[in-house]
Amino acid sequence: MYHKGYVALGIVLFLALLAMPYWVTAGKIKYEEIEKELAPAKGKCVYDEEWMAKYHMELLKDWRELAVRHGVRHYHTENGDFNVSLTECWKCHDYNNFCAKCHNFMDVEPVCWECHYNPSMNYSTVNYIK
Amino acid sequence: MSDALYVFYILPYVAFAIFVVGTIYRVINWARSAVPLKIPTTAGQQPTFKFIKRTWLDKIDSPSNKWWAFVRMLFEVFLFRSLFRNTRYYIEKGGKNVDARWLWLFAVLFHYSLLIIVLRHLRFFTNPVPNFVKTIEYLDGVLGVAIVPPLLMTGVIALIALAFLWGRRILLAKERCISLPSDHLILFFMAVILVSGLLMRYIVKIDLTYVKMFALSIVKFTPPSPEVLANLHPLFLVHFTFVCITIAYIPFSKVMHFAGIWFSPTRNMPNDNRMRRHVNPWDPNPEVPILAREGITVAGVTYKSKKLDWETYYEMYKDQLDEIAEKNYTLKAEEF
Numbered sequence: 001m002y003h004k005g006y007v008a009l010g011i012v013l014f015l016a017l018l019a020m021p022y023w024v025t026a027g028k029i030k031y032e033e034i035e036k037e038l039a040p041a042k043g044k045c046v047y048d049e050e051w052m053a054k055y056h057m058e059l060l061k062d063w064r065e066l067a068v069r070h071g072v073r074h075y076h077t078e079n080g081d082f083n084v085s086l087t088e089c090w091k092c093h094d095y096n097n098f099c100a101k102c103h104n105f106m107d108v109e110p111v112c113w114e115c116h117y118n119p120s121m122n123y124s125t126v127n128y129i130k
Numbered sequence: 131m132s133d134a135l136y137v138f139y140i141l142p143y144v145a146f147a148i149f150v151v152g153t154i155y156r157v158i159n160w161a162r163s164a165v166p167l168k169i170p171t172t173a174g175q176q177p178t179f180k181f182i183k184r185t186w187l188d189k190i191d192s193p194s195n196k197w198w199a200f201v202r203m204l205f206e207v208f209l210f211r212s213l214f215r216n217t218r219y220y221i222e223k224g225g226k227n228v229d230a231r232w233l234w235l236f237a238v239l240f241h242y243s244l245l246i247i248v249l250r251h252l253r254f255f256t257n258p259v260p261n262f263v264k265t266i267e268y269l270d271g272v273l274g275v276a277i278v279p280p281l282l283m284t285g286v287i288a289l290i291a292l293a294f295l296w297g298r299r300i301l302l303a304k305e306r307c308i309s310l311p312s313d314h315l316i317l318f319f320m321a322v323i324l325v326s327g328l329l330m331r332y333i334v335k336i337d338l339t340y341v342k343m344f345a346l347s348i349v350k351f352t353p354p355s356p357e358v359l360a361n362l363h364p365l366f367l368v369h370f371t372f373v374c375i376t377i378a379y380i381p382f383s384k385v386m387h388f389a390g391i392w393f394s395p396t397r398n399m400p401n402d403n404r405m406r407r408h409v410n411p412w413d414p415n416p417e418v419p420i421l422a423r424e425g426i427t428v429a430g431v432t433y434k435s436k437k438l439d440w441e442t443y444y445e446m447y448k449d450q451l452d453e454i455a456e457k458n459y460t461l462k463a464e465e466f
Contacts, residue, residue, distance in 0.1 A: 003161060004161075010389070014389070015150070021256050024260045024262070024263075025258070029349055030257050030258070031257070055335050057278050057335075106342060107259040107263065108279075109264070111280065
């Protein structure tokens, strides 16, 4: 074998790259059964749980268009009648222990909160809503 | 049924074992082969009289020491410099050169998109997700926030680049001629992986929490619960299986260029023929000639001799030589 030093260095770097998930987290990867850690909701959601888990962002997008572009504020499903608004979510769900928990787990940062209010915010301008 | 799904938990370990062992095997195999000659393929000015100027471009093009050879290597690996210089591939009837650097452009776009896509996937394999992964994802999606979820540009760029790279092999006559089945196979794998991944993000929504639990169980070496496996979406399983197949296929495929590029003799040797004598590293100055040490094996019999003389040669190829002798030593082309 020629140039043993370089080849060994290359192989070590190659293996180090493959082990990336471990060293970027300093070896502390936490396994979480996230479904079990979410705070239970107080009521029935717009659709069933499984559908909401996959498509809640699509629903909110549709709601945005319904409310902003068409002025529709009323949404009827088999689970009841809903007010087309983000604040409707906070009636049943706890933001920090439900929404944020899963979003942090999945590293999803919704762009909603750049304009909209959620209960975890602590701005004097939105505190009166609480 | 749920027991059978554990195949998907074992699959990545098998794929990675094949990938790691295969890659190291091939790297060592390359490292064992000698480079008998220095191969100075260069367009730059070599170091010579002091009054002949050498710019830094000349130093990269014609490196006179290991450091500049290393710089040339970096340009090769990170900017695909050889591909960029490939402008003379098509020669039109009028003898004009056609700029084929769009190949370089799409190759660069494709490779860097894939790199960022792989780094972005770290969000499934780490929990808490490190900040740099968040930053990469934010920058990736900064142009595409108009839709939900934000459109990540690398996914789109990779798909477009792949379409060009595959279209090139399908639509251009010369490339179609020189394309092997393996060239198409790896592009097919890439297409399946990219399309299934994009589908999962933008069109067919799947419950990612189970995907992440599954990914974490892989990196934590703890088998996932049957519930997690049962909730994995079929489209995810397609994506995942094809990723595993691709990873396992890499050591047998042209994708090994990620390691092979470091072994390119025309790129990794300093162009210092006139300063240093390059000694053939393969058996340079033997005490016992290789002919006597290891010999030549013909039809299962090893012949060792100090010098290849007629007697030994005759013994080696007795049958053929006798056959020629029977025909009065006249050689003619074989008749079919």
